[in-house]
Amino acid sequence: MPSSSAPDTFRIALAQANPTVGDVAGNLALARRRRAQAAGQGADLILFTELFLAGYPPEDLVLKPAFQDACREACEALAQDTADGGPDVLVGLPWREGDRLTNAVAHLAGGRVMTVRHKVELPNYGVFDEKRIFHAGALPGPVTVRGVRVGAPICEDIWSDEVVECLAETGAEILLSPNGSPYWRGKHDARVNIVAARVVESGLPLVFLNQVGGQDELVFDGGSFGLNADRSLAFQMPSFSAQLAVVDWTRTSDGWTCVGGAKATVDEDERADYRACVLGLRDYVGKNGFPGVVLGLSGGVDSALCAAMAVDALGAGKVHGVMLPYRYTSDESLADAKACAAALGLRYDVLPIAKAVEGIEASLAGLFTGVGRDVTEENIQARARGAILMSISNKFGSMVVTTGNKSEMSVGYATLYGDMNGGFNPIKDLYKTEVFRLCALRNRWKPDDALGPDGEVIPANILTKQPTAELREGQKDADSLPPYEELDPILIGLVEDEGRVTDLVARGHDGATVRRIERLLHLAEYKRRQAAPGVKVTPRNFGRDRRYPIVNRFLDGG
Structure with missing residues (x-):
C-alpha cells in the first residue's frame, strides 16, 4: 500500500525522439532540450528511449572504452542538471562496472545518478545480437520517483514474463518501458499484444516508449503508447514522428490510471x-x-x-x-x-552513354574477337x-x-x-x-x-x-x-x-x-x-535477417 505521503498524481513526459548513434554530445543536447520542454509543462519525470545517449543500436561501437566513457560523462552532466528541481530523468546508456558492460537505464534526480537498472533479456535473433556485446543484468526491482515506485523493463524485458513479474512482486506501481524497437510490417500490433499480455499478468499499467528515426537498415517508427491496468488504451503517440508527449496519471483505489490521453492514428500496412x-x-x-x-x-x-x-x-x-x-x-x-x-x-x-559504352567495347574488342555478344555487353x-x-x-x-x-x-x-x-x-x-x-x-x-x-x-x-x-x-x-x-x-x-x-x-x-x-x-x-544497405520493411530482409553462405551447394529442389 502507498504511504500517506505518496502523491495522487504523476505527470510523465515521454521523449519519442530521434537520437543518432555515436553523437553523444548531440544526444545529450537533445535530452536537455526535451527535459526543458517537459519542465515547462510541469512534468515530474521524463522518460527517454533505450540507450538514448549512445544511440541505438550502437553495435560494436559500444565496446570502445572511449565511447563508454563519453556516454557515462554525458549521463553525469545530465544528472547535474536535475539539481534545478525540474523533472527526474530515466535515460538509457551503456553502463560498465568492472568487466561487465550492460544495457542500462539510469534514474537521475537531485543533481546525481540515483540508481541504475540493467536489461535482463538480451535479444539475439534477427537484427539483434546483444549477447555478443552486453552482459545480462540481474532481475530488477522498481526505482522510486517522487514517491512512485516505477518499474523500468528495457525493451526485450517485456517480451517474456519474468522481468515484469519480478517488478510486480517487488512493489512496482507502474511500468515504464524504454525501447529501441525497429519497424517491420505488422510490428505495432505485435507490440500491443505483448504489452497487453504483461498488463494482464502483472495487473499494472504499462507505458511503451519507442524511439523514432533511421539507423542504417533499421527504421524506428515511434508509435509509443500506454495501456491502463484494465488494458484500455491510455494514450497513443503518432508513428514516424518525433514528439514530446506529457501524460497525466491519477492514483485510484485500483492503482494508477491515465484518463484523457491523446490518441493519435498510427499508420499501418502500405x-x-x-x-x-x-x-x-x-x-x-x-x-x-x-x-x-x-x-x-x-x-x-x-x-x-x-x-x-x-x-x-x-x-x-x-x-x-x-x-x-x-x-x-x-x-x-x-x-x-x-x-x-x-x-x-x-x-x-539527360547524359547519353554511347561514347562510354562504345569506348569500353573498343578496349575489349581484341580480347573478345570471335566471341558472340551476350549479357556481357548488356552489363557494360x-x-x-x-x-x-x-x-x-x-x-x-x-x-x-x-x-x-x-x-x-x-x-x-x-x-x-x-x-x-x-x-x-x-x-x-x-x-x-x-x-x-x-x-x-x-x-x-x-x-x-x-x-x-x-x-x-x-x-x-x-x-x-x-x-x-x-x-x-x-x-x-x-x-x-x-x-x-x-x-x-x-x-x-x-x-x-x-x-x-x-x-x-x-x-x-x-x-x-x-x-x-x-x-x-x-x-x-x-x-x-555487396549490395548497398536499404530500409528493412519485412521481417526477413536481405542482410541482418537472412545470413546465407555464399559458397553453398545445397538446393532443396535438387
Whole structure:
C-alpha cells in the first residue's frame, strides 16, 4: 500500500525522439532540450528511449572504452542538471562496472545518478545480437520517483514474463518501458499484444516508449503508447514522428490510471511501409552529412518510386535525376522520365552513354574477337551508367540512390558495379508488386511530413507499361523471369517463409519454375553481399535477417 505521503498524481513526459548513434554530445543536447520542454509543462519525470545517449543500436561501437566513457560523462552532466528541481530523468546508456558492460537505464534526480537498472533479456535473433556485446543484468526491482515506485523493463524485458513479474512482486506501481524497437510490417500490433499480455499478468499499467528515426537498415517508427491496468488504451503517440508527449496519471483505489490521453492514428500496412522508406532515406542522408542525392531516372517504376521517396524525404532541391540513354532506350522511357521529373520538381539532366559504352567495347574488342555478344555487353551499359552516377557523386558530394527492388535482388537481375552502385536503397526490401502498389498509393496520398508535391507524381504510363531493363532491342523483364505476379509469391515462400519447394508446388506453382527460382536465389548471394544497405520493411530482409553462405551447394529442389 502507498504511504500517506505518496502523491495522487504523476505527470510523465515521454521523449519519442530521434537520437543518432555515436553523437553523444548531440544526444545529450537533445535530452536537455526535451527535459526543458517537459519542465515547462510541469512534468515530474521524463522518460527517454533505450540507450538514448549512445544511440541505438550502437553495435560494436559500444565496446570502445572511449565511447563508454563519453556516454557515462554525458549521463553525469545530465544528472547535474536535475539539481534545478525540474523533472527526474530515466535515460538509457551503456553502463560498465568492472568487466561487465550492460544495457542500462539510469534514474537521475537531485543533481546525481540515483540508481541504475540493467536489461535482463538480451535479444539475439534477427537484427539483434546483444549477447555478443552486453552482459545480462540481474532481475530488477522498481526505482522510486517522487514517491512512485516505477518499474523500468528495457525493451526485450517485456517480451517474456519474468522481468515484469519480478517488478510486480517487488512493489512496482507502474511500468515504464524504454525501447529501441525497429519497424517491420505488422510490428505495432505485435507490440500491443505483448504489452497487453504483461498488463494482464502483472495487473499494472504499462507505458511503451519507442524511439523514432533511421539507423542504417533499421527504421524506428515511434508509435509509443500506454495501456491502463484494465488494458484500455491510455494514450497513443503518432508513428514516424518525433514528439514530446506529457501524460497525466491519477492514483485510484485500483492503482494508477491515465484518463484523457491523446490518441493519435498510427499508420499501418502500405502507408507505414512508404513512411518507413522515406524516413530511412532521410536519416541516412542527413545523419551521414550528404548535401543531397543523385539517381538514375530511367522512366521505369523502380527509379520513379525512389525519386518520389527522395523528394518526400529531402525536398526537390536536394534531388538530382539523371536519364542515361543508349540506343535501346525508347522514346516512351525518355518521355516518362522527363514527365516524372517535372511532376516531382527535381533537377533533371539527360547524359547519353554511347561514347562510354562504345569506348569500353573498343578496349575489349581484341580480347573478345570471335566471341558472340551476350549479357556481357548488356552489363557494360549498366556499368557505364553506374560509373557516371558515381562520378557525379564524387564531384558534387551527393549520394547515389540505388533503385533495385527485392524481386530483382533475389534472383540476381541486377548488375554488380552497375545499377547496384550507390550508397543506400530505400526500396531494397520491397518486392516488385509492392513497388507498383506503393506508386499507386503515393499518387493518391502523401504523408503529412512529406516534402514533395501533392497529387500524381508518378505518371500513369510508368505503372501500366511492361517492365524492361532496355539493355537490348525489344527486351522485357518477362523474357528472363516469370511475371512478377507469379515470381513474387514464390520468392515470399522461399525467402520470407523458408518454405520447401514441395510446399510451393503444392500451392499450385510450377515445379520447374520454383526450382529455377530457388537456384537463381542461391546464385545471387554473392551479389547481395555487396549490395548497398536499404530500409528493412519485412521481417526477413536481405542482410541482418537472412545470413546465407555464399559458397553453398545445397538446393532443396535438387
